[in-house]
Amino acid sequence: MQIRLRVQQLLIGLIVLLSLYSSVSYLIWTQSAGTIAFDQVADWDARFTPVKETLPIQRGALGYIADWDIPNADFDPSDQDAEYILTQYAFAPFILIRGADQEWIVGSLSPRAYEAWIQIRVGKYKDYKFKGSVYLFHRLDLTK
Amino acid sequence: MSYLQSILVYIPAISIGFLLIHLFLPQRGLFALLYKFFLGIGAGLGLTSLLYFIILLVMPVGFPFLTLQIVVLLILLFITIRRERITHHALRIKNYQSRITNYALLIFFLFLLITLASFINFSIRRDQGAFDAWMIYNRAARFIFRDTANWQATLSPDLYWGFHADYPLLISSNVAWAWVSLGAENIRVPLVQSGLFLFACIGLLFTALAQVKSVEQASLAAMVLMSVSGFIRSGSGQTADVPLAFFMLASIAAMSLRAYFAKQSHVMDDNQILSFDYAQDEVARAERSRSAATLHRNDILLVISGFMAGLAGWTKNEGLLFIAISIFVLFIKFLREKSLRQFSYYLLGLAFPALVILYFKSIAPAGDLFSGSLADILTRVTDPARYLLILKSLGSEFLSFGGWFLPLLFFFILLFFIFGFKMETETKQSLRALSAIVALQLLGYLAIYLITPHDLAWQLVTAFDRNVLQIFPSFLFLFFVSLDYLNGEPHASRN
Numbered sequence: 096m097q098i099r100l101r102v103q104q105l106l107i108g109l110i111v112l113l114s115l116y117s118s119v120s121y122l123i124w125t126q127s128a129g130t131i132a133f134d135q136v137a138d139w140d141a142r143f144t145p146v147k148e149t150l151p152i153q154r155g156a157l158g159y160i161a162d163w164d165i166p167n168a169d170f171d172p173s174d175q176d177a178e179y180i181l182t183q184y185a186f187a188p189f190i191l192i193r194g195a196d197q198e199w200i201v202g203s204l205s206p207r208a209y210e211a212w213i214q215i216r217v218g219k220y221k222d223y224k225f226k227g228s229v230y231l232f233h234r235l236d237l238t239k
Numbered sequence: 240m241s242y243l244q245s246i247l248v249y250i251p252a253i254s255i256g257f258l259l260i261h262l263f264l265p266q267r268g269l270f271a272l273l274y275k276f277f278l279g280i281g282a283g284l285g286l287t288s289l290l291y292f293i294i295l296l297v298m299p300v301g302f303p304f305l306t307l308q309i310v311v312l313l314i315l316l317f318i319t320i321r322r323e324r325i326t327h328h329a330l331r332i333k334n335y336q337s338r339i340t341n342y343a344l345l346i347f348f349l350f351l352l353i354t355l356a357s358f359i360n361f362s363i364r365r366d367q368g369a370f371d372a373w374m375i376y377n378r379a380a381r382f383i384f385r386d387t388a389n390w391q392a393t394l395s396p397d398l399y400w401g402f403h404a405d406y407p408l409l410i411s412s413n414v415a416w417a418w419v420s421l422g423a424e425n426i427r428v429p430l431v432q433s434g435l436f437l438f439a440c441i442g443l444l445f446t447a448l449a450q451v452k453s454v455e456q457a458s459l460a461a462m463v464l465m466s467v468s469g470f471i472r473s474g475s476g477q478t479a480d481v482p483l484a485f486f487m488l489a490s491i492a493a494m495s496l497r498a499y500f501a502k503q504s505h506v507m508d509d510n511q512i513l514s515f516d517y518a519q520d521e522v523a524r525a526e527r528s529r530s531a532a533t534l535h536r537n538d539i540l541l542v543i544s545g546f547m548a549g550l551a552g553w554t555k556n557e558g559l560l561f562i563a564i565s566i567f568v569l570f571i572k573f574l575r576e577k578s579l580r581q582f583s584y585y586l587l588g589l590a591f592p593a594l595v596i597l598y599f600k601s602i603a604p605a606g607d608l609f610s611g612s613l614a615d616i617l618t619r620v621t622d623p624a625r626y627l628l629i630l631k632s633l634g635s636e637f638l639s640f641g642g643w644f645l646p647l648l649f650f651f652i653l654l655f656f657i658f659g660f661k662m663e664t665e666t667k668q669s670l671r672a673l674s675a676i677v678a679l680q681l682l683g684y685l686a687i688y689l690i691t692p693h694d695l696a697w698q699l700v701t702a703f704d705r706n707v708l709q710i711f712p713s714f715l716f717l718f719f720v721s722l723d724y725l726n727g728e729p730h731a732s733r734n
Contacts (some may be wrong), residue, residue: 099657106657107725110459111648114466117643118353121468125357129364136367137426156384156397180374180401187381188389190397221385 256283
């Protein structure tokens with residue numbers, strides 16, 4: 096009976112110690128969970144603020160093009176995916192639809208990708224350039 | 240300042256939740272009151288979320304929702320104070336003489352402090368929350384807040400599937416109404432809501448176990464929960480997994496408390512009967528009479544259990560599975576006990592959130608998990624490689640869950656063999672039924688992985704640990720409630 100009690104106490108003690116170790120380890124890890132001064136989401140919001148101020152509409156669908164839409168462009172698919180999601184978050188309540196079928200199109204393009212995209216569409220879009228490789232295109236011919 | 244505003248904005252909602260629970264469950268005792276407080280946090284946030292959804296449908300712009308909450312809060316305060324004066328309940332705080340109990344409480348508070356420090360540390364570094372938090376829940380809240388008149392754009396099928404426009408709105412609508420009330424998109428608001436659910440979940444587990452088992456059992460269970468890094472990270476990351484875990488636990492714990500109180504029902508005094516008639520000169524008489532208008536405390540716990548299950552479904556799609564499984568298991572349980580009237584109380588609690596969910600699903604786009612033809616689904620279901628992958632993932636998750644350097648599962652096995660299970664005959668049936676709900680929930684997750692149209696390996700890696708996390712507090716509750724008393728003294732520290 097005494098042995099059984101000791102085993103029970105030992106087990107509870109071991110669980111308490113391992114729990115404590117796990118909790119303190121996590122607390123230490125949280126110190127490196129991110130940088131207080133840098134907020135990528137807020138940074139992305141700020142990046143697109145001038146574009147939203149330029150848009151003449153307050154809601155609806157916008158097109159979205161990025162390097163992944165340009166043939167032969169170099170890009171990291173996961174980066175492109177994350178950028179699309181961040182851009183949609185920044186543009187809420189607009190709905191960002193991939194492609195250039197909408198009247199207004201937001202572009203997040205490297206300079207080479209921008210050149211490649213616009214040179215075959217000269218006269219079809221009016222483009223607005225912003226800081227940070229951000230573009231806004233206005234489709235001029237809405238019949239197609 | 241923004242932190243203070245974010246906390247203040249939720250105080251009416253959680254106070255309404257607590258007072259409503261308190262009015263319907265007038266039991267006393269420190270742990271009973273704390274249990275009602277933690278339950279009230281979820282009930283209040285769930286209720287405001289459901290009501291705000293209805294307001295969005297009826298009068299999206301210009302409705303003074305916070306004012307309404309304050310008015311309701313004042314009315315509830317008035318009713319509560321008046322009833323407290325009439326019934327003269329004294330708060331019974333047990334003086335714990337047991338040294339073991341005091342140590343257990345000390346350890347619990349130590350872990351609570353570490354958890355609080357971790358929560359603050361994580362939150363100030365990632366104040367926008369985890370990827371899913373802003374991508375799914377805060378995005379929907381932005382849609383509602385930034386263009387309230389056209390809030391249904393958040394349900395647009397044109398949105399990329401990853402934004403999960405079909406997800407229920409409990410988290411998002413609470414963030415949205417708080418932003419509307421504050422008049423600004425305060426990023427601390429979702430953070431505070433996340434923290435409320437995190438600590439309410441810990442508090443609920445502790446106080447429910449302290450009532451039905453012992454303080455030692457409650458402390459150990461809460462400590463294990465707080466040691467699971469994924470749980471604290473998810474609770475700090477503003478995702479819906481911890482709120483979902485809270486509502487599942489709340490539903491299961493209320494049902495378990497009902498079984499525990501039912502066992503004691505023959506010694507129940509009249510103070511434990513709830514009457515809907517609170518007219519001042521009628522209270523004493525009404526409380527003594529078992530009229531048709533009265534509901535037994537145990538029936539109220541059934542209503543609460545149903546309501547909490549409904550809120551699980553309003554939090555995340557996994558909660559819909561929980562509702563379906565709970566209805567199935569409880570129907571069989573009550574049918575076998577020939578007490579389908581009890582089951583109707585559960586359905587009564589479930590009705591309001593279930594109706595809101597049904598309407599929501601009728602206007603929301605279809606989810607991504609059930610896409611594809613029946614033939615596609617059959618192909619996936621009959622693919623043995625998928626079974627193998629899921630089972631391997633299940634085994635790996637069981638061994639690694641918790642983030643301890645030794646598998647947490649190993650200690651549950653040791654606890655079982657060294658202490659053993661001790662369930663009282665009267666509560667055994669209920670505990671078995673509740674354990675079946677948790678087990679079937681896990682099996683349900685596995686079945687969904689079987690039919691998912693997405694890359695199975697990717698889905699298992701990104702979501703399975705969260706699924707296990709969702710049921711973990713309920714599992715902990717049921718495990719420790721079934722375990723024999725740790726201090727070998729049944730009822731020693733029961734309040």
